[in-house]
Amino acid sequence: MADFWKRFSRNRQAVLGLVILCVVIFVAAIANFIFPTDPFLYSKFPLSAPGENGFLLGSDSIGRDVASGIAHGAKTSLLIGLIATLAAVFIGVIFGAFAGYYGGIVDDILMRITEVFQTIPSFVFAILLVAIMKPSIESVVIAITVVSWPAVARLVRGEFLGLKNREFVQACHTLGMSDLRIMLAEILPNCLSPIIVIGSLMVATAILIESGLAFLGLGDPNVMSWGFIISDGRSMLRVAWWICTFPGIAILITVLAINLVGEGLNDALNPRLRERN
Amino acid sequence: MKLTKVMKGVLAAASIALVGSFAQAQQAGGSLVFLVQPEPPTMAGYVSTSGPIGLLGPKIYDGLVDYDNDGKIVPMLAESVDVSPDGKTITFNLRKGVTWHDGEPFTSEDVQFTIMDVLKKVHPRGPNSFKEVTSIDTPDAHTAVFNLGNPAPYMLRALSSYESPMVPKHHLEGQDIKSAKLANNPVGTGPFKFVEWKKGQYMRLDKNENYWREGRPYLDRIVGRFVPDASTRAAAMEKGEVLYAAYNAVSNVEAVRLNKEKDNISVTTDGYSMINPMALLEFNTKEGPFTDASVRRAISTAIDRQYMIDTIFFGYGKPATSALSSNFSATGLHAVMPNYPANGDVAAANKILDDAGYARDGNGVRMKAMFDLIPYGEDWKRGGQYIQQVLGEIGIQVELRYEDVPTWLKRVYHNYDFEMNLNYFYQLSDPVLGVHRHYGTNMIRKGTHFVNSSRYSNPELDALLSAGMTTPDATKRAAIYLDIQNILANDMPVVNLFELEFLVVYNTKLKGAYGSAMGAYASFGDAYLD
Numbered sequence: 001m002a003d004f005w006k007r008f009s010r011n012r013q014a015v016l017g018l019v020i021l022c023v024v025i026f027v028a029a030i031a032n033f034i035f036p037t038d039p040f041l042y043s044k045f046p047l048s049a050p051g052e053n054g055f056l057l058g059s060d061s062i063g064r065d066v067a068s069g070i071a072h073g074a075k076t077s078l079l080i081g082l083i084a085t086l087a088a089v090f091i092g093v094i095f096g097a098f099a100g101y102y103g104g105i106v107d108d109i110l111m112r113i114t115e116v117f118q119t120i121p122s123f124v125f126a127i128l129l130v131a132i133m134k135p136s137i138e139s140v141v142i143a144i145t146v147v148s149w150p151a152v153a154r155l156v157r158g159e160f161l162g163l164k165n166r167e168f169v170q171a172c173h174t175l176g177m178s179d180l181r182i183m184l185a186e187i188l189p190n191c192l193s194p195i196i197v198i199g200s201l202m203v204a205t206a207i208l209i210e211s212g213l214a215f216l217g218l219g220d221p222n223v224m225s226w227g228f229i230i231s232d233g234r235s236m237l238r239v240a241w242w243i244c245t246f247p248g249i250a251i252l253i254t255v256l257a258i259n260l261v262g263e264g265l266n267d268a269l270n271p272r273l274r275e276r277n
Numbered sequence: 278m279k280l281t282k283v284m285k286g287v288l289a290a291a292s293i294a295l296v297g298s299f300a301q302a303q304q305a306g307g308s309l310v311f312l313v314q315p316e317p318p319t320m321a322g323y324v325s326t327s328g329p330i331g332l333l334g335p336k337i338y339d340g341l342v343d344y345d346n347d348g349k350i351v352p353m354l355a356e357s358v359d360v361s362p363d364g365k366t367i368t369f370n371l372r373k374g375v376t377w378h379d380g381e382p383f384t385s386e387d388v389q390f391t392i393m394d395v396l397k398k399v400h401p402r403g404p405n406s407f408k409e410v411t412s413i414d415t416p417d418a419h420t421a422v423f424n425l426g427n428p429a430p431y432m433l434r435a436l437s438s439y440e441s442p443m444v445p446k447h448h449l450e451g452q453d454i455k456s457a458k459l460a461n462n463p464v465g466t467g468p469f470k471f472v473e474w475k476k477g478q479y480m481r482l483d484k485n486e487n488y489w490r491e492g493r494p495y496l497d498r499i500v501g502r503f504v505p506d507a508s509t510r511a512a513a514m515e516k517g518e519v520l521y522a523a524y525n526a527v528s529n530v531e532a533v534r535l536n537k538e539k540d541n542i543s544v545t546t547d548g549y550s551m552i553n554p555m556a557l558l559e560f561n562t563k564e565g566p567f568t569d570a571s572v573r574r575a576i577s578t579a580i581d582r583q584y585m586i587d588t589i590f591f592g593y594g595k596p597a598t599s600a601l602s603s604n605f606s607a608t609g610l611h612a613v614m615p616n617y618p619a620n621g622d623v624a625a626a627n628k629i630l631d632d633a634g635y636a637r638d639g640n641g642v643r644m645k646a647m648f649d650l651i652p653y654g655e656d657w658k659r660g661g662q663y664i665q666q667v668l669g670e671i672g673i674q675v676e677l678r679y680e681d682v683p684t685w686l687k688r689v690y691h692n693y694d695f696e697m698n699l700n701y702f703y704q705l706s707d708p709v710l711g712v713h714r715h716y717g718t719n720m721i722r723k724g725t726h727f728v729n730s731s732r733y734s735n736p737e738l739d740a741l742l743s744a745g746m747t748t749p750d751a752t753k754r755a756a757i758y759l760d761i762q763n764i765l766a767n768d769m770p771v772v773n774l775f776e777l778e779f780l781v782v783y784n785t786k787l788k789g790a791y792g793s794a795m796g797a798y799a800s801f802g803d804a805y806l807d
Contacts, residue, residue, distance in 0.1 A: 038666070062589060238534060
């Protein structure tokens with residue numbers, strides 16, 4: 001662990017990313033304490049500029065606090081990113097593991113299915129899925145999962161293909177271990193590092209997709225998110241720049257931070273890069 | 278850096294070229310490009326009252342008459358109208374020498390067919406407007422005599438080219454009216470001929486050289502542009518790419534800004550008096566949490582109508598004070614009712630619910646409900662979010678649902694699968710035309726849009742509505758509508774929120790487009806570019 005941290009911290013940018021990410025998580029965690037009221041709560045002060053009427057980052061067209069929206073939206077964005085990524089990794093690992101381990105006809109079938117999903121542009125596909133289901137937080141998570149898992153499946157398949165003929169796996173076969181046990185207990189732990197790296201990057205993509213969907217009006221109208229604030233304030237950009245700008249900055253730095261952390265994880269976990277510096 | 282400069286130069290040149298082509302026009306000639314939002318589903322204004330059809334249809338189709346800004350009748354296809362002393366025979370003397378865009382002559386047969394076989398059968402409001410018309414005689418090609426069962430003074434307010442377009446019999450006879458080809462290839466008698474419909478982009482109409490009005494229209498061409506994005510629409514208006522935008526195609530916030538910042542862009546609320554739009558909440562009175570009238574009264578009491586107008590519609594609008602719009606004060610029909618506080622009274626609303634026995638649970642929630650929002654843009658979404666907050670304060674926890682237009686219409690008007698619905702209705706120029714359809718038992722028409730989706734049915738009210746239709750005497754009629762408003766202020770199957778004041782945003786270069794009470798739903802025969 002100490003070794004891992006040493007390798008991770010060698011990448012300054014990754015550490016910076018981690019710090020920013022921790023701040024975002026902290027804000028999300030204490031959102032309910034610093035802004036105890038509902039972020040949707042209207043007020044009698046619509047379109048206040050930042051600093052006016054006690055709104056740190058201004059208020060929107062029906063007087064909702066932009067700062068409160070960003071803090072509560074952080075929770076939504078991070079949760080969506082995390083849940084969608086976990087689900088996508090879960091599905092991707094199952095598909096990839098079976099395809100890579102068994103090969104042949106199983107591989108053909110699973111990979112053809114994966115390719116069907118991969119050939120459709122992911123954001124357009126996500127829009128389509130949310131439009132078919134009603135826009136809600138669940139459908140957004142499902143849509144992000146559906147467009148994200150094929151990448152994981154292909155990665156895991158590649159790893160399994162490379163590992164399944166190694167000596168330690170053959171040894172397991174001789175010992176009479178079941179296929180499932182070999183896959184789960186022997187091969188999977190050996191390809192965890194690339195999965196963690198791709199997973200961390202997927203969280204960033206998921207946040208972007210969620211914001212994009214909300215921006216197009218396909219977010220859950222009952223849940224405060226960054227994309228929602230931007231979508232709501234977009235038509236007022238000329239009158240009230242602050243509504244779109246601050247959540248936009250929040251998305252920018254969060255996605256950047258997660259990407260930096262992902263990069264750092266890649267450096268720290270990838271054995272081939274260990275001696276790079 | 279260089280590249281962006283070049284790009285800017287090209288863009289500037291392009292926009293100058295566009296503006297230039299308008300500027301050359303004197304009285305006659307030139308093209309009017311205006312915003313149509315959203316794109317119309319079809320051009321069958323005789324089947325659907327969908328707003329965007331009204332923006333383009335009346336340029337192609339004429340009505341029997343038009344109305345000026347004071348509401349006075351202006352002749353169109355009918356040169357004159359004679360009403361018999363008993364009010365039961367109305368004779369329309371039709372203009373001679375009028376031809377359809379395909380060259381066929383327009384005759385009284387077309388009028389008979391339009392009213393009896395089209396509007397009375399498939400139009401959403403036609404069955405009501407022409408309810409009393411039992412038959413139409415055509416003694417000659419230029420006379421149409423309407424025979425009525427009872428006097429129907431309101432009918433003369435429903436003859437504009439938007440409400441009752443005259444359609445060609447030879448294109449519809451013997452066909453299923455709802456699926457006839459005419460819907461996408463309109464052939465009318467109006468000042469402009471249909472030329473081209475590029476789906477998702479624009480519709481082009483060219484000058485009708487054989488129009489019956491000498492020297493009209495002035496314009497050579499009208500182009501209705503469909504621009505789905507609100508900011509792009511405002512930018513097009515600002516740059517002068519489009520010259521006219523009605524029905525919130527440019528949102529109020531941008532309209533106010535453009536009016537202030539640009540010398541050549543103005544804003545008016547004229548042109549909607551015959552439309553009379555009312556924002557409201559429809560309730561499912563048959564199933565779900567809103568079957569009890571006291572809950573609906575509490576909701577009406579809690580909502581701060583003035584706040585919604587001020588913040589969401591930037592001050593354009595008037596709080597509703599009864600089931601009827603205050604615009605009906607002119608005819609003496611409107612009265613101010615209780616349960617419609619302009620500023621909202623949360624405490625009083627809570628008391629109504631307490632008295633009705635709705636207790637709060639540990640989280641302060643009395644009941645939960647689903648709240649559908651009219652999918653016509655973000656103003657309505659914001660309105661829904663505001664109402665959600667207020668209802669939370671009185672212990673009604675609602676979840677918002679915002680779907681696409683067809684799904685929403687199907688949910689509310691086909692399947693009745695809703696509990697509370699934010700919407701707006703046109704009350705039009707007479708309650709018979711625009712208001713009766715919310716409340717009459719005969720207006721519970723499954724599958725027909727914008728009628729009585731609450732499925733409210735009250736025999737006492739039905740009797741009063743019938744009396745309101747057939748009573749010509751103004752004083753007696755006012756008394757009838759006072760009773761109607763009292764019943765509705767108590768039962769509240771629909772909670773009226775505020776009278777919308779739509780804006781027209783226009784470039785001052787466009788003149789002559791404002792003479793009709795129908796506003797954007799008028800023919801634009803007199804419009805010209807300065």
